Amino acid sequence: EEAQTQQKLANVVILATGGTIAGAGASAANSATYQAAKLGVDKLIAGVPELAELANVRGEQVMQIASESITNDDLLKLGKRVAELADSKDVDGIVITHGTDTLEETAYFLNLVEKTDKPIVVVGSMRPGTAMSADGMLNLYNAVAVASDKQSRGKGVLVTLNDEIQSGRDVSKAVNIKTEAFKSAWGPMGMVVEGKSYWFRLPAKRHTADSEFDIKQISSLPQVDIAYSYGNVSDTAYKALAQSGAKAIIHAGTGNGSVSSRVVPALQELHKNGVQIIRSSHVNQGGFVLRNAEQPDDKYDWVVAHDLNPQKARILAMVAMTKTQDSKELQRIFWEY
């Protein structure tokens, strides 16, 4: 009988990378003061015995770090392992446990480069497992539920926290400390409650199987950096980033992605020297940057990031620039993904 249930259940692999979901604090009162990336994947799985009712689950420790320390090489390593598993007949879905600080970057990266319809779910938590009202157990349970569900196929990389199913493209950490931390300007795609998924919308942008990018063809990512804008800003950061080898600079602009008159000449100069300038906005609840609004992008040959926040724009620019250095192609890609 046990063999029969195992046959019916989906096979889900949990790739663990660290973060608070694998964190531990000194006391149950420590919801914010703790060390991330302490528990191994086997302990995470053992901590939620109910996972066995949802799927045949096995774990792999890909790395054990706090996600603010993730590098481009780490992204490639994780991406390549996900692709290998997605190609395996024995794997129906993949869950990635991840720190929440850069979870939105990794989820978007995988959404762009994994050529598969199989569910890929990235999950984290806001409180370590040692804390009162820890959220990791339920978030992981929900992630495995979504990853083992056939309905989740072909919907792009997904993120499950706070009972919501979010698009890995759109979602961003908008709040810290609180468990209701991840938001999307366009709303969640669905809910997951007691191991069952309820879907309400689909992503409109190209992703995964429909993407022109393939992790198997990518061996390195170009240097793309972000410069933050504010009153009295100078061009120092932009010049320094270009000097250090940035192939593109994401302008984390004020408001509509506006650029200070103190910075415009330096950006024109950098672009003449081959650095792509990509305008985004650092407003918190959904930037929306349009070409030739506030700045003459056609005249300067700049690119706009549209609704992508600066950190997501960095991910797309890196992936796109593995294929093209042409600003018009880059802009096409920024509209489509």
Ligand SMILES: NC(=O)CC[C@H](N)C(=O)O
């Ligand atoms: N809630 C979290 O996961 C944050 C912990 C850590 N800063 C990380 O991103 O890994």
